[in-house]
Amino acid sequence: MFSDIRPAPKIDRDEYKEAERELRWQLLQAQFALQDRGRALLLVVSGIEGAGKGSVVQRLSEWLDPRGIRANTYWLPSDEEESRPHFWRFWRRLPPRGEIAVFLGSWYSGVLRDSIELPGGDGLQSAAERINFFEDMLSADGAFVVKLWLHLDKGDQRKQLEERAGKQQNPRVTDRPYEIHGHYDQHVAVADKLLDATSTDCSPWHIIDAKRRRHRELEAGRILLTAMQEELGNSARRPTAVPFTPATATTRLDELDLALSLDRSDYKKELKSLQSRLQDLAWQAYREGRSVVAVFEGWDAAGKGSAIRRVTGAIDPRLYHLVRIGAPTDEEHAHHYLWRFWRQIERDGRGTLFDRSWYGRVLVERVEGYATDAEWQ
Template structure:
């Protein structure tokens, strides 16, 4: 695979100067055109040590307008990155539409180094490469251009470069442990790199192998390749996705076939007021203790609340937040996306709020808007919301892999109960802000929403993140059901070792064990 990067290509100084200014002009022009599009450009810069990756990135920062360009390096894990899923550090660095991000190594750096050092085996590497392919496919399907450069040197040239870098305190290579292995085990590193490139070289996100012996040839090649890739992407929209085929979960038109999971709920269930008060007090006290235990054990808690309008989400959330120390949680009300959020993949705004290990995050509506309101109201195309199921499942799996306790609630009320609550909100001054024209319009689309919820639960109620469907006509009953479920699941999860909660295959690049936090209560 790497033979083509060892043939000795070079460019003279005069040729370089002759081509450089014209190339720079063209890059600035295509960057200007890019700003008018909805295309984010992600450039991954990877390769063997001493190939000049830093020089290339510095050159691109020189040639391009830095106002639309950001550079990110992934050397050491910070504490806040270590306490979140691995891809959190990449999600927060994804560029908005119309801009460019240069990523040193990107999501490839750690898996390659871990496999090279024997910290994982081929199976773990392959599991991570599968996730990488899915991640890049998701980005490109959302409109991103992913350009990946691999810079290569022959063994002799690398040894000479490493010798020179050993005298440079600013070299990343000098900061790495076990530095000599790069020159001593050149063939092993090349073997690992070939496996990674072969399995992740896809038409939607191809690798460009660049001979890095001559810096002038290397830099011109990168500039020209990036120019051509951006031009092609601007002029040629992404290929049309094939029309969806018949889906086994689509409900036929006959009345019996229209019965859904929601129709199986017994909405007549009630809870006596006295029992409600005693249970509320008991469960809130238990939740308080459990959240402190989760903090000490560094187990993140993620609560997701979805449900019908006036289904009781806010009331249930208030019974949780009134019991939990305010220093331990954040509640995120999810409404229509802001301009900044629209400039990114729809999951970006949820990734950015993932808390550090030990804390609780409560989503009042969530990423499921893509397969509910965006589906029903036509804000997302059919291709977009259909592929969202697998994107959401992968997102949630990554949360659980990192040790998060993820609980998802759907609160359901009958049409009659919803109508009564709507009318009550209209009559009560301090509740009027809760009722809008959109709420009334949504009632007219109840059948479409019911079908969407049925499919959502069927496709995303997984072993590691199951849905809890809550009968909500009686508010006391629904609130106690939510609180008791949270206590039950937290108790079970906190009784386990963190590693026992990770159900998926071990992957190259997994974070090291987290350090325990000291107890801090006052």
């Protein structure tokens, strides 16, 4: 992907000023229009170390209304983030509808780092598939993802890093220019593959020659603007739903034998032994740092509540968290519909029990009118 990169032209001060004025005005217009339509925008800013990702984002935040944009930085994961599934740290910072989230360091950074450290594995391909799935899900829900890669060739990188090393600024870059520079070829080779595998129709990568400050800022602004305007033009577009095939004669539920029963004394004995085993297993899971997510669904009055009570009654309350899912709060409504489940996931070693869950989108919301046909399909 990096072979056909457009070289950065020189832009003089006045030219820049003029272009900036026009661009800023249009960006603001587009931002407000997206706000009105309730579209969420995820802007991924990635690239070679030393290419000026931070300064580009700083300029974009200046051009846009800073109240509708938030920069998220992912350096080392905190221990809370590390003790949850990989994507949790991104889900918890997804922008609500109408807002822009910038990701400096994103779901790409970890994959790049891992692939550089362990080259030749097939991890890259499966990671790319998971990423594409994640971005597709977001797009299907009314968000859209814009991805920028700021590129430098080997010589330019060395120049940038050395130049910055003198200045009192970002300590992450300036402390180790030569160390970073040493990995250039590996880094670019892996990035090339990853970008290729994740440049999809709905969220392609945009590559910018980051050698010259004015050029890279204007380019970034223009790409963002074009993407926003296209999205506004398409805003009638709904996700193409997979056609729903109604169930044929028998379903899984039909196979259930509803005549089974257990006499009271057997029940009591078995319950006691199972509960005591559950109690021990819960502590064992805690010691080993394993997590459980359990989902309870069922007809009303089928005894879901008391089944949950039998389980929670057995487990030390310090080791689980019961989440009751009702109608979404307005904050939850402003996010992707899976956000409210992701944000409840407990840390390593603890259980999360869901009393109703993400299946509700199809089971309940569909019937009660919380979700449109296109949404639940």
